[in-house]
Amino acid sequence: MAGRSADDDDRGGTVVTPSAEFPPLEPAELDALRRVGAHWRVGAPPALPVDPTLDRYRNRPTPGRFSRLAPIALFRPAPGAPAGRDGLVAAERADQPDSPLGRRLGRLRRVLLGPPLASAAVLHERMRKLVALPVLSSDLLSSVAYGPEALLTVLVLAGSGALGLALPLSAGLVLLMVAVGISYRQTIPAYPHGAGSYLVAGDNLGVGAGLTAAAGLMLDYVLTVSVSIAAGVHAITSALPGLTPFAVPLGVLVILLLLAGNLRGVRAAGNLFVLPTYAFVAAVLGLLVVGYLRAAGRGFAPVAPPVVPATEGLGLLLVLRAFASGAVSMTGIEAVSNAVPAFRTPEWRNARTTLAWMVAMLVVLFAGLTLLIHLAGLVPRPGETLLSQLARLTFPTGPWYAVIQVTTALILLLAANTAFNDFPRLLFFMARAGHAPRRFLHLGDRLAFGNGLVALAGTAVVVFVAFGGHTEKLIPLYAVGVFLAFTLSQSGMVVHWRRHRGDGWRRRALVNGVGAALSGLVLLTAAVAKFTEGAWVVVVAVPLLVLLFDRIHRHYRTLHAALALRPPDRAPPPTAPGPAAGPPGAPEGRPVEGEELPQELRHLVVVPVVRLNRASMRALAYAVSLGRPTLAVHLAPEDAEADRFREQWRAWGDHVRLETIVSPYRAVVGPLAHYLEALHTAAPELVLTVVVPEVVLRRPGHRLLHSRTGQRLRRALRALPGVVVTTVPVHVPD
Incomplete structure (x- = not known):
């Protein structure tokens, strides 16, 4: 039972602890987890390029957001954790806001409610x-x-x-x-x-x-x-x-x-x-x-x-x-x-x-x-x-x-x-x-x-x-x-x-x-x-x-059924699987992503490109670095602009396949979402990873000067099954 602890008495009393928010897996779920893990086909993991225990950097500050310093001392090894092994404990200061207004509100909160308790x-x-x-x-x-x-x-x-x-x-x-x-x-x-x-x-x-x-x-x-x-x-x-x-x-x-x-x-x-x-x-x-x-x-x-x-x-x-x-x-x-x-x-x-x-x-x-x-x-x-x-x-x-x-x-x-x-x-x-x-x-x-x-x-x-x-x-x-x-x-x-x-x-x-x-x-x-x-x-x-x-x-029962582990009864075939089936108890007729193993996944990375600038170049570079098939998509309001963009693309070198969509009514989010849905319908075994470039501005007033197309696109694509949305931020200083 969630929330049980060593302090429970012999009459079954329950000590409510923060762990109640994270209930342990049932025995059947643990068994399913072991069976899923037995079918993973991955090679030897490569060496990590950074020490995850942070021991080597304990006494050095690291650059934080927008060139501010965030000390490594915000974390410490967990009690009893062996050296070089997992186990970090966040310090009380680790949740302090970044903005001056957020820090002032945080201090006011501490005055009214007191410091946090472990x-x-x-x-x-x-x-x-x-x-x-x-x-x-x-x-x-x-x-x-x-x-x-x-x-x-x-x-x-x-x-x-x-x-x-x-x-x-x-x-x-x-x-x-x-x-x-x-x-x-x-x-x-x-x-x-x-x-x-x-x-x-x-x-x-x-x-x-x-x-x-x-x-x-x-x-x-x-x-x-x-x-x-x-x-x-x-x-x-x-x-x-x-x-x-x-x-x-x-x-x-x-x-x-x-x-x-x-x-x-x-x-x-x-x-x-x-x-x-x-x-x-x-x-x-x-x-x-x-x-x-x-x-x-x-x-x-x-x-x-x-x-x-x-x-x-x-x-x-x-x-x-x-x-x-x-x-x-x-x-x-x-x-x-x-x-x-x-x-x-x-x-x-x-x-x-x-x-x-x-x-x-x-x-x-x-x-x-x-x-x-x-x-x-x-x-x-x-x-x-x-x-x-x-x-x-x-x-x-x-x-x-x-x-x-x-x-x-x-x-x-x-x-x-x-x-x-x-x-x-x-x-x-x-x-x-x-x-x-x-x-x-x-x-x-x-x-x-x-x-x-x-x-x-x-x-x-x-x-x-x-x-x-x-x-x-x-x-x-x-x-x-x-x-x-x-x-x-x-x-x-x-x-x-x-x-x-x-x-x-x-x-x-x-x-x-x-x-x-x-x-x-x-x-x-x-x-x-x-x-x-x-x-x-x-x-x-x-x-x-x-x-x-x-x-x-x-709702929670349906959610649990949709997220329950379903181990394969036999080793997965080497060929690409068909459309994912819904889990037991899931509503019929609704597309639900199935349980997938690493060797089963087939990727297509899609990068929406509005104009060729530093933000889109970073997004394209990130997408290509994943080593998966990559497709760039550009929406143009008319044919003339589409032709002009294709010429710019060829001038860049045509390193990635480009698909242009003419939107004569100047809509952006809807046509792109429908296009991605059509791609997924044509090849339901594909996982579409949409890489969206995003300009991150420090001052709230500056955000009013820009459209919210990126956020609207993420909201529209979030509802599509088999589509993963990731963001490549480009931070703009003052």
Whole structure:
């Protein structure tokens, strides 16, 4: 499996390393490779004209681009590599840009993101429990700032008399939190390599279920960022109403800051979020203590809420909507199971302990706030959050209200970091299975999944701006995706325990079964009750995403079949082969280059020549030096110019066969591409190597003075099978 290392424990945990981008060959592929190599017919390799180890030039600079100096010291021998053998290691400075602007941007990047980290540092970038808790729990714990309010916002539609239902509904939510938390606590040791719902559902319920869970999680992560930022900005504007007109740009700025922080790496990002998370927990606990002491002074008698007229009738559908709205307090509970490889060893044990702390803190904060809001007789009102009302009531004087609001805003704004931690990792696992673009396998220079982070930030910005940064508009979209993933994950675990039947499997299956049933109930409730409020977006988006994942996998499957090694069953004949056949599984009717051995190749080198100058002479000299049949092609707008060019060609000496094409409509790229395609059709066994001269200019402004014919020609010829395009550059100084 890609990404495996010596640090994998006996339970199958996976350490995600940069090598995951380059998976090893399967045994069948290795066997095919050996069989292909056995049929190569090449003579003894000639002596190399340069020392590839660079040892002889270690202390000498060599001329770089445009006469600048590029020191050989940018490379050093690999540790343990014998002298004179392969094995060089690029230094940190080896990727510095050549242009002054590029170097300035590179220095700015280093200031913002920090210096690059070596691949070996991946093991040191993992988190200990005290850091992982705030990094992975910020989403879960911050949801208590808007979860009780989301529940009461629905209940108050039936009037203030319906607010009494908040306590039994909250008790049901606490039961759901405990059940799902215990279920995921069992999932971690069973699947210590992470990926959470996606891997569990796919492994036990099939690929379709896994992709469905992945789609739900991806939507959940995007909405986590959007909702957390919206709620955080709302907390700021509750305390500072003058900032309300700037809510959207402020939220976008915070998303970009979170992106920059996470691009610095896991450990650097974790250090940013430790203090705000613990400060929020301490502030809310202080609020609860003072609030309950005040309630005890009046014998815990609840204050009557203000009279609110009913706008909807109190029925089962409204109660279920309220329950589903309050269930958003559980979003983020799966974060630990997704990020098990990010923990220090033993990964699964540290992850399970962290999850237990998170669930315990969630239950205490959610239940404590809901009951205290009930005792204080508060109701949701526009312009100020319930938590702000409660803090203002509890701390009418002094700095404590400001402390509550500041820590709440910080935790809400930073709660999006849970998604920034898990979304790229989910895309990594999906890309490794071929269901997401392979670019998401790449670890950046700070050992962070930069492509996944940018994709999340960009999508979240679009959603946040589209909904105007309003929390109440985003909440209805929230519960469907996450509880879809919960339901599939816990159902998959039931199948897992039944399949393996270890000690206590019935008890474990029962726990996960309860979690699946409760999660499924919330899923159906949210999908039906909130369908018209916006949940239809998620209901429609999930199957579309699953279809997209399937199409991506189909493409990679076709690509793998096209690139798979197909060793010959017998030695190749000495004569030229016929047209290349497509590989097994390749689309019929499409020309696909076949597997070729050196002795099978027949070459024709084609050089497009516009005018006879130094660039075309260099291209012709390069082509002829290859020792293969060479053909020059010139396109003329009319017969007179074609005759004139042929006279110049004869004056040169007619060293290469020339073919002129008259293009009366003055097109260049199209006629040449069609001519080469016709050549390949006439002799499909030939490999056409097109040598294109190219003038390379140092200054970007000078490039505007020249046509882009060479680049257009390369793009047009790239689509032709059996055609190789190479460029002979001619560098022009200032």
